[in-house]
Amino acid sequence: MNFGDTVIEVTGLRRRYGPPGDKGFEAVRGISFSVARGELFALLGTNGAGKTSTVELLEGLAAPTGGQVRVLGHDPFAERAAVRPRIGVMLQEGGFPTDLTVAETARMWAGCTSGARPVAEALDMVGLAGRRDVRIKQLSGGERRRLDLALALIGRPEVLFLDEPTTGLDAEGRRDTQRLVRELRDGGTTVVLTTHYLEEAEALADRLAILHEGRIATCGSLAEVIASHPARISFRLPDGLLPGDLPPLPELAVEGHRLDGERIVLHTQRLQHSLTGLLRWAEAKGVELDRLDARGSSLEEAFLAIADRATRSAR
Structure with a gap:
């Protein structure tokens, strides 16, 4: 598969929590990688490897302690206004008001999004069209994950960040979500995925990196990573x-x-x-x-x- 220009560039990235010294913790320890337009890049690692901390820096949710991040040519934290309308973000937990219905939540989100796709279209993409009038508190865990994905897609993002998108889904839900992610990638959307399911990364990723203790242990195409072991x-x-x-x-x-x-x-x-x-x-x-x-x-x-x-x- 031929990819386009680089849309994510990470150089010497670091993220530290707490003060210097033993009382603090460095979750990301100087990692570098790039992601091309139209590529699906997976970040893998054991618990505490630094996956979510890295993705949050790419999304512009925090400033790095050191190093540099560029998304679509911009600093996603310092130039958030230039980046945010062009990306979609699916966090591990959405945290939406539980008394709102699915449709009300989607309409609220669409109202805060430039160029939003129709709510009905977004819900249909993730299989929630039939649950539009159900309150959030009545949804199953898997349905809430589907809603999180719908809201990440509602702005027609050029770059889509998916943090553990299929956690809590049953086998059918994982299959449907993976199919949708493939379709988005094939349509030109750049996707950064974190997952604990190795078979999911194996099925979806064009390239991947395996993190351990805040560092990249190996990075490359699936074939390159496998051949190295x-x-x-x-x-x-x-x-x-x-x-x-x-x-x-x-x-x-x-x-x-x-x-x-x-x-x-x-x-x-x-x-x-x-x-x-x-x-x-x-x-x-x-x-x-x-x-x-x-x-x-x-x-x-x-x-x-x-x-x-x-x-x-x-x-």
Whole structure:
């Protein structure tokens, strides 16, 4: 897919909460990335990785502690009036008055929005046309998320920020929301997405970044991120055998290994070759590889590898 010019540019971005020193906390620690027009860019990370803090800076909800953000060529905080009419924002929670109906809430929001699309159209896009006269307090959690999305879309945004858009939705709701997001992206809308659902990022993202502890651990296209993390084979060695009893690892095309309790984990870019050689060795030795598990490269594997490295470094 060919994308247009850069619409989001982030350079050395930092966000700190509280005072300097140990009493404060730096949630975003000098990250840099860009997003092209018409691209869907996903920000992933474990809880506390800095995803929401980063997105809030892109949306202009706060000023960065350090570094620079440009959205559509402007500082989204200092030049909010130039940016806000051209973006749509779906926060993790909308916080709308619960006694208003769905339609009343949408009309109120449209009245504060330049060039708003018709309320009926916005509600129909997210499957809430039949719930227009229902009060907010009577909506399910999933329906409230759909309303949040409708209001983010009501201004026909050039850039759409979606912070955990499918949290609380059932399987059908997630599917419908993902379909709508694809249609928006295909229509030229630039989308920045945060999600805890790796399969959602895998299905939607053109490029993605995985954050950990306020830093970007890896960034690129889905294929690039997956390729940067090898497949793995894990098993428990039989009693009496040591890792040194395995065939030479280069012969198995194994790039590295580590011990994880009683299990040995092998890393390889040639899963079939490595697994075949390992099984032939086990057959010749007459040994059984207990709890044998082989996993190809995937976004989940890349994500877990980053989390595992962080866990080991913290010990």
